[in-house]
Amino acid sequence: MLHGTAVSEGIGLGRVMLLEECSLVYREERTNGAQAERERFRQAAEAYRRKTQAQMEHLKRSAGEEDAWILEAHMAMSGDPSLLRRVGERIDQGKSAEAALQEVCGGYIEVFSASSDELTRRRAEDVRELCRAIQRELLGVEEADVRHAPKGTVLVARELSAAVMAGIDNENIAGIVTEGGGMTSHSSILARAMGVPAVCGVKGAVSRLADGAFVIVDGTRGDVIFTPKPEEIEAYQKRQDAFLEKRRRIQYFLHKKTQAKSGEEFKLLCNISMPSGAARALEAGGEGVGLFRTEYLFMNRQHPPCEEEQYQAYAQTLRDLKGRPLTIRTLDVGGDKEAACLELAQEANPFLGLRGIRWCLKNREVFLTQLRALLRAGVLGDLRVMLPMVSTLEELREARALLDQARSQLKAQGLPCVGNLPVGIMIETPAAVLTAAALAREADFFSIGTNDLVGYVMACDRGSPQVSGLYSPMQPAVLHALREVIRLGRERNIPVSLCGEAAADPRLTPLLISFGLSGFSVAAASVLAVRAAVARWTKGAADQVAEAALAMGTEAEVQAYLRQVAVEA
Numbered sequence: 285m286l287h288g289t290a291v292s293e294g295i296g297l298g299r300v301m302l303l304e305e306c307s308l309v310y311r312e313e314r315t316n317g318a319q320a321e322r323e324r325f326r327q328a329a330e331a332y333r334r335k336t337q338a339q340m341e342h343l344k345r346s347a348g349e350e351d352a353w354i355l356e357a358h359m360a361m362s363g364d365p366s367l368l369r370r371v372g373e374r375i376d377q378g379k380s381a382e383a384a385l386q387e388v389c390g391g392y393i394e395v396f397s398a399s400s401d402e403l404t405r406r407r408a409e410d411v412r413e414l415c416r417a418i419q420r421e422l423l424g425v426e427e428a429d430v431r432h433a434p435k436g437t438v439l440v441a442r443e444l445s446a447a448v449m450a451g452i453d454n455e456n457i458a459g460i461v462t463e464g465g466g467m468t469s470h471s472s473i474l475a476r477a478m479g480v481p482a483v484c485g486v487k488g489a490v491s492r493l494a495d496g497a498f499v500i501v502d503g504t505r506g507d508v509i510f511t512p513k514p515e516e517i518e519a520y521q522k523r524q525d526a527f528l529e530k531r532r533r534i535q536y537f538l539h540k541k542t543q544a545k546s547g548e549e550f551k552l553l554c555n556i557s558m559p560s561g562a563a564r565a566l567e568a569g570g571e572g573v574g575l576f577r578t579e580y581l582f583m584n585r586q587h588p589p590c591e592e593e594q595y596q597a598y599a600q601t602l603r604d605l606k607g608r609p610l611t612i613r614t615l616d617v618g619g620d621k622e623a624a625c626l627e628l629a630q631e632a633n634p635f636l637g638l639r640g641i642r643w644c645l646k647n648r649e650v651f652l653t654q655l656r657a658l659l660r661a662g663v664l665g666d667l668r669v670m671l672p673m674v675s676t677l678e679e680l681r682e683a684r685a686l687l688d689q690a691r692s693q694l695k696a697q698g699l700p701c702v703g704n705l706p707v708g709i710m711i712e713t714p715a716a717v718l719t720a721a722a723l724a725r726e727a728d729f730f731s732i733g734t735n736d737l738v739g740y741v742m743a744c745d746r747g748s749p750q751v752s753g754l755y756s757p758m759q760p761a762v763l764h765a766l767r768e769v770i771r772l773g774r775e776r777n778i779p780v781s782l783c784g785e786a787a788a789d790p791r792l793t794p795l796l797i798s799f800g801l802s803g804f805s806v807a808a809a810s811v812l813a814v815r816a817a818v819a820r821w822t823k824g825a826a827d828q829v830a831e832a833a834l835a836m837g838t839e840a841e842v843q844a845y846l847r848q849v850a851v852e853a
């Protein structure tokens with residue numbers, strides 16, 4: 285048995301298709317004139333963009349429109365003026381197009397890979413994929429083709445590019461095993477979107493899993509079983525049947541209320557990154573959008589989106605939601621979120637530097653442009669604004685003052701805008717937790733972002749393997765912080781939702797019910813599972829679980845207890 289990180293749940297049984305990376309051999313020095321070599325590079329980049337456009341259309345059908353942004357980002361990078369200029373300069377210095385591209389991309393990869401920030405490191409993956417894809421075009425080497433893989437195929441590779449993933453027919457691919465990658469790698473994101481069981485970080489997978497061999501992929505526990513015994517095959521087939529039956533059963537909860545067994549109701553909303561995600565949210569049974577991450581509108585482009593472009597994006601989202609609520613988080617950059625068009629300053633410790641609302645308040649024109657677009661869109665539907673990374677009451681007040689200023693600007697121009705726009709804040713820092721009572725007096729709602737809150741409360745980087753054991757929402761300190769924020773929100777009669785990954789963890793569901801959470805905001809793929817988890821609990825039973833969990837002293841004790849409770853529920 286091999287073991288790795290479980291990144292897409294489910295059980296897959298099938299035969300290995302080994303995808304080994306082809307060797308890309310090229311001359312370092314160009315043999316053509318500089319102009320001819322530049323033209324060869326231009327044609328290769330154009331060919332890459334044409335192919336990628338076709339792959340995007342297939343990916344939209346298999347994984348959904350919102351996840352196709354991965355390939356869209358690659359296309360945008362391939363036309364980046366800075367990259368093209370640097371490649372051209374090296375060609376002029378005598379390099380071949382392949383060597384010039386490798387040298388330029390290698391510089392980006394080195395910088396991004398050295399970052400301590402998880403999402404910045406992911407940018408290295410983007411650049412690496414783009415570099416190899418254009419080099420294949422230059423050399424006439426075809427990408428691995430999995431479009432016609434037979435039913436029951438398990439893909440095994442060192443890494444799977446977004447381009448290869450785009451060709452997958454999820455009816456035929458039983459599982460995915462990779463040596464590299466993690467929860468946030470492209471192959472993992474797309475595997476979850478497609479519903480394909482996947483395990484990454486499996487050392488020795490390519491050398492130990494033979495092409496054509498029968499294997500079992502356990503995307504729930506992270507195991508890969510090769511040469512399984514008949515009794516193991518039978519046991520895993522039963523687990524697969526149970527998993528598929530559970531997935532089938534929760535379809536009952538599509539478009540139902542999100543309601544505990546004892547009658548308490550909750551809002552169940554979706555997290556999206558692009559306007560196209562709104563339609564998917566409703567299809568999945570979501571009751572609206574609880575988090576629209578607007579920073580994605582600013583990524584992979586040379587200039588920030590103008591007011592009109594942002595307005596159109598927000599307006600389209602509201603139209604697609606057909607009257608359901610939309611909560612838009614204002615620009616959240618810094619930390620692990622890069623946006624080249626904003627020329628963010630390099631900081632020694634970006635997670636403790638100028639990020640979220642701090643950056644916006646220092647860059648008022650960019651912020652005012654977004655606020656004007658939001659106020660204009662607000663006349664079209666149920667829109668709320670959410671401020672990220674708030675740590676002080678002054679930040680909330682200053683942002684409200686800028687919102688008033690943006691409204692005055694629109695009125696002076698004679699443009700329609702909403703008079704009252706609810707303004708809430710993300711609770712992501714210990715400071716926000718400790719001053720939640722004061723913040724609740726002036727905020728219209730709270731949304732707890734556990735992804736950052738856990739890291740700040742535990743003072744640990746979730747991307748660092750040395751301290752990854754500390755990064756858990758089941759740490760007693762985090763649980764006490766959640767309970768306190770929700771209690772203070774209820775006292776002030778403002779809604780408190782949770783939009784981090786912990787919102788979709790069924791082990792935490794009884795605690796969140798007991799604490800008095802108003803609503804959940806999760807990925808569209810998690811909606812039905814969350815609704816089913818809520819329906820299993822009465823408030824009384826949830827209170828008992830919460831009392832026991834909060835009395836425990838260690839994360840290991842809490843996790844073991846909640847895991848057992850989830851099984852028994």
